[in-house]
Amino acid sequence: MSRILLSLSINAALMGGAAFAEVPRVAVDIAPIHSLVARVMDGVGTPDLIVQSGASPHEYSLRPSEATALQKADIVFWIGPDLTPWLDDAIETLATDASVTELLEADGTIELEFREGALFEAHDEHGQDEHEEGAHEDHAGGEHAEEKAGHEDHDHGEHDPHAWLSPQNASTWLNVIASQLSVADPENAGAYFANAAAGRAEIDALTADVNAVLDPLRGARFIVFHDAYQYFEAAFDFPAAGAISISDASDPGPARIAEIRARIADEGIDCVLAEPQFNAGLVATVLDGTEAGTGILDPLGSDLEPGPALYPQLIRNLATNLAECL
Known part of the structure; x- marks a missing residue:
């Protein structure tokens, strides 16, 4: 009798393993997108994160475990080559059998063009519809030439890739993610779409919370370390006055630093915001001799x-840290 029970237990375990094996293996580029995918897969499976927390996505060397995750992936979700140009070749080489979804190109995604210049003007308008092509004029000489070269040097496309900082994009992508997972795993489609709906409700509540934090501070002026936040700025109508660096992959030239310092002095900038993994000395240089906070x-x-809770906490932290500085 004990042998029969043992045999039944083994068969049940094998059947359970087979069922689990049917859940797609999913690889995701960066932690905020991994969080959205993990939210949709909650209770069904766990996606693999490729670019580990604290690393710059623009330049990254795959670890063996991350290369293996790509090789085994049935589905890959990523922002696209505008953010991680090196990952394009890795996906093509390693994830040969995977279904690949480039979220920046997904239907309904809000895309913003790169801003030019160290200083941002309140009246600046940028294309803000899915895959809309706006005029992108070339400027000769001076700071604009330096920034244009910076875009080219780092393989940037026409659109700013930091699109996850728009909660509206995140909400759109939850359904895109659920759809792709459901195609590969129709038995769990109900769970994927239910999780996506719950995630969208959480993002709606998150948006209301962030607006409540920022509403008393509207009109305050701040400068960011690099121009990564315009999706957040547009979503919450809380524009930055400028950026020290055009990207986190390049240092600003002396002319750009001088332009930023002049604005702080002349226009009463309230706060200059650094980033944890980049050159704190540049922020100190910009702040020197000013009364701006940091x-x-x-x-x-x-x-x-990393996980389902990361994305909403990320957006809340941006609002909280900004409010505390202002």
Whole structure:
């Protein structure tokens, strides 16, 4: 009798293992997107994170475990080559059998063009519809030439890739993620779409919370370390006055630093915001001799535990840290 029970237990375990094996293996580029995918897969499976927390997504060397995750992936979700140009080749080489979803190109995604110049003007308008192509004029000489070269040097596309900082995009992507997972795993489609709906409700509540934090501070002026936050700024109508660096992959030239310092002195900038993993000395240089406060913004949530809770906490932290600085 004990042998029969043992045999039944083994068969049940094998059947359970077979059922679990049917859940797609999913690889995701960065922690905020991994969080959205983990929210949709909650209770069904766990996605693999490729770019580990605290690392710059623009330049990254795959660890063996991350290369293996790509090789085994049935589905890959990523922002796209505008953020991680090196990952394009890795996906093509390693994830040969995977279904690949580039979220920046997904239907309904809000895309914003790169801003030019160290200083941002309140009247600046940027294309803000899915895959809309706006005029992108070339400027000769001076700071604009330096920034244009910076875009080219780092393989940037026409659109700013930091699109996860728009909660509206995150909400759109939850359904995109659920749809792709359901195609690969129709038995769990109900769970995926239920999780996506719950995630969208959480983002609606998150948006209301952030607006409540920022409403008393509207009109305050701040400068960010690098121009990564315009999706957050547009979502909450809380514009930055400028950025020290055009990207986290390049240092600003002396002319750009001088331009930023002049604005702080002339226009009463309240706060200059650093980022945890980049050159704090540049922020100190910009702040020297001014009365502006300082704080830290982290667009990737590098100090947060990867998983479903990371994305809403990331957005809340941006609002909280900004408010505390102002």
